[in-house]
Amino acid sequence: MIVGLELDWRRLLRTTGPLLVALFAYDIVVAVAYTYLNVRWLAIDGLPVPLLGTAIGVFLALRNNVAYARWWEARTLWGAVVNASRSLVRATLAMVPDPEVRRQIAYLQIAYVIALRCGLRRLDPWPEVAPLLPEATAARLRGSANLATQLLAEQARLLSVQNDEDGDSRMIRLGTFDRTLSDLSNAQGGLERIRNTPLPRHFDHFPRFVITAYGVLLPLGLVAGLEMLTPLGSTLISAVFFALDRIGVDLETPLDNTVHDVPMTAITRTIEIDLRQMLGETAVPKPVTPVGGVLW
Amino acid sequence: MIVGLELDWRRLLRTTGPLLVALFAYDIVVAVAYTYLNVRWLAIDGLPVPLLGTAIGVFLALRNNVAYARWWEARTLWGAVVNASRSLVRATLAMVPDPEVRRQIAYLQIAYVIALRCGLRRLDPWPEVAPLLPEATAARLRGSANLATQLLAEQARLLSVQNDEDGDSRMIRLGTFDRTLSDLSNAQGGLERIRNTPLPRHFDHFPRFVITAYGVLLPLGLVAGLEMLTPLGSTLISAVFFALDRIGVDLETPLDNTVHDVPMTAITRTIEIDLRQMLGETAVPKPVTPVGGVLW
Amino acid sequence: MIVGLELDWRRLLRTTGPLLVALFAYDIVVAVAYTYLNVRWLAIDGLPVPLLGTAIGVFLALRNNVAYARWWEARTLWGAVVNASRSLVRATLAMVPDPEVRRQIAYLQIAYVIALRCGLRRLDPWPEVAPLLPEATAARLRGSANLATQLLAEQARLLSVQNDEDGDSRMIRLGTFDRTLSDLSNAQGGLERIRNTPLPRHFDHFPRFVITAYGVLLPLGLVAGLEMLTPLGSTLISAVFFALDRIGVDLETPLDNTVHDVPMTAITRTIEIDLRQMLGETAVPKPVTPVGGVLW
Amino acid sequence: MIVGLELDWRRLLRTTGPLLVALFAYDIVVAVAYTYLNVRWLAIDGLPVPLLGTAIGVFLALRNNVAYARWWEARTLWGAVVNASRSLVRATLAMVPDPEVRRQIAYLQIAYVIALRCGLRRLDPWPEVAPLLPEATAARLRGSANLATQLLAEQARLLSVQNDEDGDSRMIRLGTFDRTLSDLSNAQGGLERIRNTPLPRHFDHFPRFVITAYGVLLPLGLVAGLEMLTPLGSTLISAVFFALDRIGVDLETPLDNTVHDVPMTAITRTIEIDLRQMLGETAVPKPVTPVGGVLW
């Protein structure tokens, strides 16, 4: 996630620069050809340019609304993982008397959020996860199709063998923890849904095709009136549409390990710090800080 | 669900190709008739073409918002089925001591998601469901109006006869499971609602009729200005509106067994793999993979 | 609810036909008067017709979004009644040992959904409800201001007298059922809210007035350019706006017993079938089928 | 809330009449000055009137969406108060054996909804609330900053002293009631949020200022083309924008004791009737009926 309040012009230029340069060059060519080389057939007066603009507007409004909603839902779901992680460990403080079990649950939970992050980013979780788990558990879970799901199940198994009290109390405790574990399941499932369900392809290909056609036709429609000033109007308008398209592209895949990502590394680190401080640990890792204005 | 990141041009051409060809041919005919055959009455100058464009924009924006919302709600509800299925079996790990009962619950749940998928797709569930159920249960449930609903009731029956503990613990456990079973009921009911409630017919027929009228009138309004370039402007704009209409049509029925469907076969397979790995099984089926860029 | 996938042209013509004929006749009159009778003052060139179109678009987009949201919320709330009805009876299978009490709860619930439907449609529920209730109960509840509310309270009374187990178990069971009964309360309250709160009157009267004014002015603005072709542009555009208005009118009252209604009779029948099959009954009523393409 | 299906033209004229008359008079003056008095500089041909119209459209669409959402959320939250009030008393039928305590809870709840209504409308609740409370309670709660909050706390106190059963049952009952009381807290907090948080002032002042500027400029832009017909186009368009603005103003304060209010008196009466009939009372007050088409 980009956190710098200033726009990073270099990054912007790297992604949209070539396109804008190409557009501008094309507009210049059209303007020169018409004005100085007298290529009169380039000017197409009756082009229904505003009409096409309206249609593109409808398209982009729809797509960008949807792309933003995906990005914000992904961020909200990671927020839910944070909340439920804190609630899980807070509940152990109230309901689980054995401090060693509390510690195990907290560390399982840290392993869980790391496994979830690596699963979404399609990275191998084991280098980070293995040190947090007892060896037997690690061995048993290697090869799981969905490691995060199996780690949640592990929480349930661990809680179930705590029977330092009478049976009813144990069952009530299990029922309470079940609620928080289900909240985690729901957030995880939501994140996997966004990761695995691309926006319908229509939303990507059609707008880009139409905007490009628009960029090609626009100077032809304007050149008769603007002559050498054609690029001024044409490039500006096309740039706005390309920028609108770009927003959609950047936001529609919020979990795909790009700079526009939800900052999952920073979030999982925050969870780790909070959970360990709840256990009373004082030596905790440092928060993740932005690198070049980007928080990962 | 189409998962290939590239647009499949052949599929696109198959669905919208004929229409575009027809449009283009018509535009050519109008342009030729006006420019070379001098059929001057074809050009209708005062046509309020932009006005009609605005009205169509309002219509399509409304319809496509609604169609996308249906598609995403269907996907989200299937996600809820995934989450609750995992939570159900995870809760058995904590709260049900008998491994055989855990296994029965997990297999009933796999049968449930298959029955739900087949019910939505209007297919016979029994070939897939029968091997997962005890024979007596299968016999009793044949003929159910809604097999999925009866399979959830079966879960409740199975849980209720587990009385290896004192009465209170049993009741607390039933209360906890009741929450997850109700989540499943709610997701299932939501999916049936989307399946059984078509979008109000207005949303389909009116836009198509108006867009077609628009496609017919547009070249008449443009031909005086564009002459032989008429198809360039006219076909492009009509194509954008037809594409917008197409998106709505593709997304409004997300559970009807088309290529734009929620990939229910893949989702139910994922559930099966996760639940079996939670039981400790290592020989699990393979995930469903896309066929020709389409995940079913 | 209209379920036929084909538009029923006869129904459409019956509702919007007269209006369209009137519009078309008026447009013809204007065109003839201007073109052949030379009534030149009819043509008002400077009319800001597109501006008015934009304002109407804003109005209709707002209204139709809201109307659709009401319709879909009503449908979703009836879905919640279905889900909670199934959950209620499923919970009796797990938690209520006495089969006679299970049966009473299921039949009370069937009576509840019928009372809810009749209450919303302002029909007398007693002919359908009376046969489902014990006579004493029926006598006590006659004269209730809100029969559905009192039937839910009856469920609570019935559950409360089941004390075949120790006190704690009984209380846990009551707590679990309370959740499902509250879900039913919430859905019912939502339906009554939609039924009793008409859309603010502004949303109905202003658009219709403005569209009508628009239909009257439009041919005057177009006739100078289009002459005898005026009706072609004018009637088409007005028809689109009237169609958009019609959608809003049809959807804004989804519980008022019209053809655009939520199909409450069919939904309550589905509930009845599912609940009775959960009790093990095999002789159940048939589902409601559409009559002339309309499901009630 | 206005319930009459017919628009009350007199009310409308009273609120927007003077403005429309002023606009119309101004338009007439412009038209006469230009056409007959030859004040040619009044006509400003190049005014970008449609552009301004688009900007106003964006503004009003945003504002009216938000205003409607506030109105509907307020209505929905009052619906939640209805639902939770019914659920609270229904739960006493199942879980509280002493009929006198049931009665006290129901009457406290009636006092609660009245206190909530009066608090939102900034009226003194005591004349209505005092007769419903035991004198000691009333004396203790006088002077509360937020009477409704303290009445909910009173429910908790009353429930807590019911110890006719063993400790566990009592605690389970308290846990169940806590859920419903929290639902009431949430609805109450939501209503106070809407009441105490005005829409950002931008949303009110800017649109009105711009629409007024628009109303002043519009006839100047149209008069050259329309001459004496200027008011026909100008007043109509301005009226549409003023009507759109009016909708926002009417709906944005749904709890401020105006005719566009949520009908809180009627809703609290409905609650009173339902709760008393649940206690078995037959002598209940009559529902509130509309006065002059307005339900309060």
Added chain:
Amino acid sequence: MIVGLELDWRRLLRTTGPLLVALFAYDIVVAVAYTYLNVRWLAIDGLPVPLLGTAIGVFLALRNNVAYARWWEARTLWGAVVNASRSLVRATLAMVPDPEVRRQIAYLQIAYVIALRCGLRRLDPWPEVAPLLPEATAARLRGSANLATQLLAEQARLLSVQNDEDGDSRMIRLGTFDRTLSDLSNAQGGLERIRNTPLPRHFDHFPRFVITAYGVLLPLGLVAGLEMLTPLGSTLISAVFFALDRIGVDLETPLDNTVHDVPMTAITRTIEIDLRQMLGETAVPKPVTPVGGVLW
């Protein structure tokens, strides 16, 4: 939060005044140069000004929708903190017999909401929080990365050591409080999410850049038609777009300690008053009142 119903023109002028003056001066310069100094090349007739207006409209509609949603979500989440704080203390009245523990919980909760407010505003919470906590607790929690989270954990610790009853009752009570503490966790996490996740930078920089370009080009496009009246049209339209941009900027950071903020000081004071009155205290602090029309 600005609560005065009248717009504070001085504040407005301070923020947007300089910009408007600059725009107006520029427009005057263009008008004078063209009209009196005969700088004819300033007039660019063919500028597609309306097209650019449409594109900006799409942009601003999207951005302002999103900014308002952030503002309202932040307000709603603080409302949830209010509701859950009341519910927490209300539950102690029912479920915690020891009045001293009730008091401690209420004061911890007051400390919690203050810590949350200071954390969001990046202020040191200790001057306000320290007097509310036992010294040992304060010492232990100094240095917490997230003080609010640790204070919630403290609530859990405090509740867990109350064992004046048998084990089951204690566990049921812990389960009930866990629900309310999780609600607080969720609201807190949501507020931190909004605070820490800036709106994607695209949404800020692009619109401002495009609007500025628009403000520069607009008088060039209008001057040929309007001559010395150019500023009338140009400044007005630009002002509307800048105002729309301003709304977004003001609302998109609702927790950043500006005048457009959610009034967190007032809300936390309200919570303090309500909780202390629930304990029966009569000497409570006064509500926060607006200073210069702004509630903090």
